[in-house]
Amino acid sequence: MLTRLKTQVPLFSMNSYTKLREKLKLSGLSFASTHSHVIRLGRHSRHNSKMAVCIAVIAKENELKFHYTVHTSLDVVEEKISAVGKAMADQRELYLGLLYPTEDYKVYGYVTNSKVKFVIVVDSSNTSLRDNEIRSMFRKLHNSFTDVMCNPFYNPGDTIQSKAFDSIVSAMMVQAS
Amino acid sequence: LFVMADEALFQFLHNEVIQYIYKSSEHGEMENGRCITKLENMGFRVGQGLIERFTKDTARFKDELDVMKFICKDFWTCVFKKQIDNLRTNHQGIYVLQDNKFRLLTQLSAGKQYLEHAPKYLAFTCGLVRGGLSNLGVKSIVTAEVSVMPACKFQVMIQKM
Numbered sequence: 507m508l509t510r511l512k513t514q515v516p517l518f519s520m521n522s523y524t525k526l527r528e529k530l531k532l533s534g535l536s537f538a539s540t541h542s543h544v545i546r547l548g549r550h551s552r553h554n555s556k557m558a559v560c561i562a563v564i565a566k567e568n569e570l571k572f573h574y575t576v577h578t579s580l581d582v583v584e585e586k587i588s589a590v591g592k593a594m595a596d597q598r599e600l601y602l603g604l605l606y607p608t609e610d611y612k613v614y615g616y617v618t619n620s621k622v623k624f625v626i627v628v629d630s631s632n633t634s635l636r637d638n639e640i641r642s643m644f645r646k647l648h649n650s651f652t653d654v655m656c657n658p659f660y661n662p663g664d665t666i667q668s669k670a671f672d673s674i675v676s677a678m679m680v681q682a683s
Numbered sequence: 684l685f686v687m688a689d690e691a692l693f694q695f696l697h698n699e700v701i702q703y704i705y706k707s708s709e710h711g712e713m714e715n716g717r718c719i720t721k722l723e724n725m726g727f728r729v730g731q732g733l734i735e736r737f738t739k740d741t742a743r744f745k746d747e748l749d750v751m752k753f754i755c756k757d758f759w760t761c762v763f764k765k766q767i768d769n770l771r772t773n774h775q776g777i778y779v780l781q782d783n784k785f786r787l788l789t790q791l792s793a794g795k796q797y798l799e800h801a802p803k804y805l806a807f808t809c810g811l812v813r814g815g816l817s818n819l820g821v822k823s824i825v826t827a828e829v830s831v832m833p834a835c836k837f838q839v840m841i842q843k844m
Contacts, residue, residue, distance in 0.1 A: 617743070618735075621820045648739060649739070662731055
């Protein structure tokens with residue numbers, strides 16, 4: 507069910523991407539419970555050819571559509587970044603703007619100089635969220651992520667455990683009613 | 684731009700770290716390069732964090748040369764209060780960064796005295812550069828050489844991923 511990523515991403519950092527993606531869902535709908543699906547990503551191992559690399563358990567009500575939306579947005583992000591070298595100098599912002607609109611959602615992107623991608627998914631019907639508000643959300647995320655990177659207990663590539671980061675992200679998200 | 688509060692503080696701490704690594708080394712670690720590796724790895728992790736901070740508000744880098752120029756100018760200034768004096772490249776992935784008055788060597792000597800100890804005082808910075816580049820998506824091997832202190836050259840070899 508999980509489609510293969512077009513962009514090459516080593517498995518150990520996919521964990522942190524997945525965690526980030528799970529956290530960065532923004533929606534006018536309330537959250538489905540996180541029990542509705544389970545995805546386990548294994549550590550890449552050349553010696554374990556008989557072991558599965560990934561196992562997913564998906565119930566009827568699930569959040570996989572958000573994973574899919576964010577996942578497909580990665581390709582749009584790649585396109586935008588690879589265009590920077592050829593484009594004009596003023597295209598060198600970290601904020602990428604609206605990546606693409608779907609029927610129900612709008613997807614925004616931001617890539618740091620350290621190649622970390624942030625994606626924010628917003629409900630299409632939420633017209634009150636302005637561009638500069640989205641920008642400031644990314645700014646907050648970037649600042650908080652930088653703090654995580656500088657935390658001596660954090661090893662780059664690990665899943666983010668920081669409570670401070672968690673609360674910044676939670677404050678931006680619609681909570682389940 | 685992030686600015687070091689007090690340069691001397693960092694230099695003293697850096698020197699103490701080197702003393703500590705060597706004093707607490709186990710049998711053979713000095714000779715087999717393990718101490719140098721520990722210092723380099725420390726620099727690596729620090730470089731990763733520093734780069735995250737320093738590039739938070741900068742524009743996106745155009746290409747590899749843009750990244751190297753950033754290391755030579757902004758990064759070196761933030762850490763060592765001066766820029767790299769000379770950057771050379773063969774445009775095929777090798778860069779040589781020359782610092783004619785490297786801050787971490789100025790207290791050692793102004794010539795050839797203590798030259799044999801210089802590698803210890805360069806290891807952390809090699810890691811710093813390698814870590815910074817790594818977090819910018821550039822994989823590299825960084826080495827350093829000194830012939831007359833306090834001038835030194837850092838060689839960056841870009842590894843194709």
